Amino acid sequence: MDHLGGYSQLLSCYVWKLKNCKFHMCSSEAVATIWTIEQVHRNYNFSMQKGRGRTSRIRRRKLLRTSASGGVNESHRSEFIELKKWLKERKFEDRNLTPAYFPGTGRGLMSKTSLREGQMIISLPESCLLTTDTVIQSYLGPYITKWMPPPSPLLALCTFLVSEKHAGDQSLWKPYLDILPKSYTCPVCLEPEVVDVLPQPLKAKAKEQRARVQEFFASSRDFFSFLQPLFVEAIDSIFSYSAFLWAWCTVNTRAVYLRPRWRECLSAEPDTCALAPYLDLLNHSPHIQVKAAFNKETGCYEIRAASRCRKHEQVFICYGPHDNQRLLLEYGFVSLHNPHACVYVSTEI
Numbered sequence: 642m643d644h645l646g647g648y649s650q651l652l653s654c655y656v657w658k659l660k661n662c663k664f665h666m667c668s669s670e671a672v673a674t675i676w677t678i679e680q681v682h683r684n685y686n687f688s689m690q691k692g693r694g695r696t697s698r699i700r701r702r703k704l705l706r707t708s709a710s711g712g713v714n715e716s717h718r719s720e721f722i723e724l725k726k727w728l729k730e731r732k733f734e735d736r737n738l739t740p741a742y743f744p745g746t747g748r749g750l751m752s753k754t755s756l757r758e759g760q761m762i763i764s765l766p767e768s769c770l771l772t773t774d775t776v777i778q779s780y781l782g783p784y785i786t787k788w789m790p791p792p793s794p795l796l797a798l799c800t801f802l803v804s805e806k807h808a809g810d811q812s813l814w815k816p817y818l819d820i821l822p823k824s825y826t827c828p829v830c831l832e833p834e835v836v837d838v839l840p841q842p843l844k845a846k847a848k849e850q851r852a853r854v855q856e857f858f859a860s861s862r863d864f865f866s867f868l869q870p871l872f873v874e875a876i877d878s879i880f881s882y883s884a885f886l887w888a889w890c891t892v893n894t895r896a897v898y899l900r901p902r903w904r905e906c907l908s909a910e911p912d913t914c915a916l917a918p919y920l921d922l923l924n925h926s927p928h929i930q931v932k933a934a935f936n937k938e939t940g941c942y943e944i945r946a947a948s949r950c951r952k953h954e955q956v957f958i959c960y961g962p963h964d965n966q967r968l969l970l971e972y973g974f975v976s977l978h979n980p981h982a983c984v985y986v987s988t989e990i
């Protein structure tokens with residue numbers, strides 16, 4: 642009852658803050674409050690499950706130690722155990738980081754040991770990357786090669802994601818697909834009535850983005866129909882707008898940058914995106930500078946720490962010098978204390 646009392650008190654305090662302060666709170670404060678509610682809820686669930694033995698005491702102490710730095714270790718979760726096995730088969734093992742949940746930023750990666758400036762923090766072999774090469778070498782390859790005009794690199798990646806997600810247990814990428822978000826918070830995924838209450842300049846951008854994605858989907862439907870021989874179910878039920886939007890957001894919010902490559906069977910748009918399982922659990926901080934790139938000599942996508950990081954701290958990378966409007970549009974979040982923050986003023990004002 643103690644737990645329940647404390648929990649509901651804390652929760653109602655935050656809910657009250659959200660309800661009553663919504664007119665005074667900026668969107669980033671509101672988002673932070675929602676995250677705090679989530680964290681209270683998670684801590685509550687954890688404490689209700691705790692046992693009374695020595696092992697539970699040790700575990701609890703360990704949790705307190707890690708939560709002192711903000712993160713709760715999540716490496717015990719079945720999806721991360723499966724992902725780790727899958728990465729090991731592809732010659733990747735991580736000694737520096739571990740998946741964890743952080744108040745404020747949500748799921749991310751936490752350092753297991755202190756990291757020096759310039760130290761390699763992740764070196765992910767090419768065999769773990771999902772690129773257009775992966776797609777072309779798959780069962781989709783012959784269809785992509787035959788389709789005219791050639792599909793874009795982005796369409797190839799989205800098609801592969803939707804198809805593999807549909808394959809479920811049969812997919813070779815299942816352990817990766819299982820850790821991907823089920824839904825996204827980018828404005829392109831919001832209901833039009835919600836977009837309507839956004840500030841004018843952001844609303845215009847969000848509408849533009851939605852129209853672009855809808856047009857991209859509409860213009861790809863003939864290509865999807867061409868893939869029907871690969872599936873038993875009707876193609877429209879597999880390549881629905883919601884499945885396509887999920888795949889688009891997956892690439893848009895998580896892909897890393899590779900040097901442009903050109904493939905004859907793909908359109909001339911730059912082919913620069915790769916999905917990098919595990920590495921894509923790194924969250925963004927505008928205050929961090931990291932060195933990240935594909936190293937041709939080692940055949941790995943490498944990230945080096947640009948500054949030191951203490952044990953059990955969240956390890957961040959920087960997605961770019963983005964203001965909060967851009968972060969929300971492209972990644973579905975805003976950054977507190979963003980040095981690139983700016984206010985957009987419409988021309989009428």
Ligand SMILES: C[S@@+](CC[C@H](N)C(=O)[O-])C[C@H]1O[C@@H](n2cnc3c(N)ncnc32)[C@H](O)[C@@H]1O
Pocket residue numbers: 745746747748749822894895921922923924925926971972973974975976
């Ligand atoms: C590359 S993923 C990073 C891992 C992600 N948090 C996850 O759980 O899979 C990018 C997404 O993480 C979230 N994210 C990244 N940095 C963040 C931050 N500083 N604050 C809040 N959310 C963040 C956003 O949802 C973003 O679209």
